[in-house]
Amino acid sequence: MIVDDSRMSRLILQGLILQAHPQWTIVHASSGEEALQLVRENPVDLVSMDFNMAGMNGLEAALALREILPAVPIAILTANVQTAVQGRIEEAGMVFIAKPITASAATQLSALAGA
Amino acid sequence: MTVQLDAEQIDALSEIFNIGVGKAAAAMGALMHDEVLLSVPHVSIFTVSEAAQQLGAAGSTMYGVRQPFRGTFNGDALLIFPGHKSLEIVRIVAGQSVPGEDLSAIEQDAMTEVGNVMLNACIAALSDLLGNEFQLSPPSIDVGDSRTILGTRIQNHLVVFLHIRFELLTSQIEGFVVFVLNTTSLEGLRAAVNRLLGRPAEMD
Numbered sequence: 001m002i003v004d005d006s007r008m009s010r011l012i013l014q015g016l017i018l019q020a021h022p023q024w025t026i027v028h029a030s031s032g033e034e035a036l037q038l039v040r041e042n043p044v045d046l047v048s049m050d051f052n053m054a055g056m057n058g059l060e061a062a063l064a065l066r067e068i069l070p071a072v073p074i075a076i077l078t079a080n081v082q083t084a085v086q087g088r089i090e091e092a093g094m095v096f097i098a099k100p101i102t103a104s105a106a107t108q109l110s111a112l113a114g115a
Numbered sequence: 116m117t118v119q120l121d122a123e124q125i126d127a128l129s130e131i132f133n134i135g136v137g138k139a140a141a142a143m144g145a146l147m148h149d150e151v152l153l154s155v156p157h158v159s160i161f162t163v164s165e166a167a168q169q170l171g172a173a174g175s176t177m178y179g180v181r182q183p184f185r186g187t188f189n190g191d192a193l194l195i196f197p198g199h200k201s202l203e204i205v206r207i208v209a210g211q212s213v214p215g216e217d218l219s220a221i222e223q224d225a226m227t228e229v230g231n232v233m234l235n236a237c238i239a240a241l242s243d244l245l246g247n248e249f250q251l252s253p254p255s256i257d258v259g260d261s262r263t264i265l266g267t268r269i270q271n272h273l274v275v276f277l278h279i280r281f282e283l284l285t286s287q288i289e290g291f292v293v294f295v296l297n298t299t300s301l302e303g304l305r306a307a308v309n310r311l312l313g314r315p316a317e318m319d
Contacts, residue, residue: 005253006231008209008224052231052251079142079235084248100146100232 001027001042003035003061004050004077009101013048013077016106021115032061039068046113049094051078051085062094073112077105124308125158131311132156132277135240136292139233140281146232147207150284157278160301163265166276170195170261170291179257179264180230184238186249188303190275190296192238194230195264200288201226207286223256230254237292245307265295273298 002010007030014026027042029035033055035047047065051058062074076089079099089096095112097105120128133156140151161169171177176198181191196204205218205225218225231254242249257264265274274295282289296304 006224006228008221009228011221012209052235052253054253079231080251081138081235081239082242082248083239084242098142099235100142100228102145 001029001035001038001044001046002048003029003032003053003058004048005030005053006050009050009099012101013106013109016101016103017110020106020110032056032058032064035061036064036068039065044069044072046109047072047074048077048097048109049074051076051080051089059089059092059094063092066093075109075112077101077109120158120160120305120308123312124305127308127312128158128275128277128304129156131241131244132158132237132279132292134244135237136279136281138240139236139292142232142236143229143281146229147204147283147286149207149286152282152284154278154280159276159278160273161276163262163274163295166274166293166295167261167265169276169278170264170293171197175260176258177261177264178226179259180227180234180254181257181266182230182234182238182254183252184249185252186242187245187247187307188296188300190294190300191266192234193264193293193295194233194290195261195293196226196288196290198258203286204229204288207283227254227256230256233292237294245311247307265293273301275301275304 002013004010010028027038029038031053049058049062058076075095075097077097081098086096097108140153144151178196178198178201180194183191201222205222208225238249277292277294279292280289
């Protein structure tokens with residue numbers, strides 16, 4: 001599942017992931033709140049979460065998702081590369097991946113699903 | 116309106132932004148598949164009206180990505196592109212990765228993402244070097260002339276005008292990064308720079 005308020009970012013990441021894993025199904029959410037709704041209807045194996053979003057920020061949404069899906073790896077994929085932010089994400093047990101969305105970022109993300 | 120920065124403070128700020136924009140250029144180069152050439156950052160304190168004049172002739176259309184930040188001082192970081200280059204930027208950023216999409220439909224989204232990556236890298240350098248974390252709101256985009264981009268502020272308010280001209284090597288796209296801070300925030304910035312320079316608090 002890709003959670004990002006930028007549709008373009010979702011499409012770019014989806015394109016890069018599907019190039020490597022064409023059999024994967026990608027679910028899109030444009031906010032943390034929508035992601036929390038969608039995971040109740042769609043089984044997910046991996047979550048990519050933006051950080052700076054209106055409403056819940058990515059870390060708040062990721063922590064709430066982990067309550068529902070404790071075994072699913074969650075990466076925070078963000079342009080907010082402040083050391084303090086990265087530290088909070090990693091302290092919470094999430095994986096920090098810096099934007100921009102590149103093939104390397106997509107590979108790093110896919111690896112979390114053991115792919 | 117009496118806030119001024121001395122030569123040493125200006126030099127420190129220029130160096131902070133130099134580091135930030137260097138990181139931003141690397142991120143932007145990866146996003147836009149191109150080498151990014153940067154001018155030496157130049158920090159000035161201008162009124163909004165003077166800053167608008169620096170950005171270009173009144174009436175010329177520009178895209179401005181606005182990243183508000185809040186912390187020990189508050190402000191808006193802006194990434195400004197000439198309007199006529201916007202679709203070219205979208206084509207570079209998204210053209211190969213999202214085939215079949217109507218690029219004009221994601222034009223503002225793509226411009227916002229370029230600004231998001233570049234401005235966040237600058238703010239991160241500011242945060243790391245000054246030791247203050249900034250809370251960031253989602254970025255937004257404005258289209259219009261330089262006064263519109265700088266916002267509906269009182270024209271004689273002071274702004275920190277960080278002028279960095281960047282150019283993408285093969286696509287010849289250039290733009291500017293500007294930080295807009297009001298007078299109260301300028302005091303906060305000056306105090307933070309003084310701490311970085313090891314100056315005693317009474318000199319703030």
